[in-house]
Amino acid sequence: MSFGSRARAFMNHPAGPRTIHFWAPTFKWGITFANIADFTKPPEKISYPQQCAVAATGLIWSRYSTQIIPVNYNLLSVNVFMAMTGMYQLSRKIREDYLDKEPEAVAQVQ
Numbered sequence: 228m229s230f231g232s233r234a235r236a237f238m239n240h241p242a243g244p245r246t247i248h249f250w251a252p253t254f255k256w257g258i259t260f261a262n263i264a265d266f267t268k269p270p271e272k273i274s275y276p277q278q279c280a281v282a283a284t285g286l287i288w289s290r291y292s293t294q295i296i297p298v299n300y301n302l303l304s305v306n307v308f309m310a311m312t313g314m315y316q317l318s319r320k321i322r323e324d325y326l327d328k329e330p331e332a333v334a335q336v337q
Contacts, residue, residue: 270323285310
């Protein structure tokens with residue numbers, strides 16, 4: 228298959244760049260990149276509701292993107308990464324709030 232025919236197939240695909248089905252997930256990558264940039268943020272500044280929403284959105288829309296025809300791989304990939312970054316941020320927050328505090332509490336009791 229030549230480059231020209233591949234480019235034409237990509238442009239004319241039902242989830243290609245001439246449709247909203249391409250551009251909506253493409254711009255959604257901005258949310259994922261912003262969440263990745265927040266990896267350097269101190270865990271005490273992470274919001275449970277925000278990260279639960281990011282993770283849940285990623286999980287729900289990942290499932291949806293596999294059920295539609297044609298499968299929208301751009302939508303699938305952005306939502307898998309969105310779910311992963313949300314769950315990672317939640318794990319950082321949970322470690323900070325519940326797991327890392329135990330040695331301090333034991334030290335204060337003694």
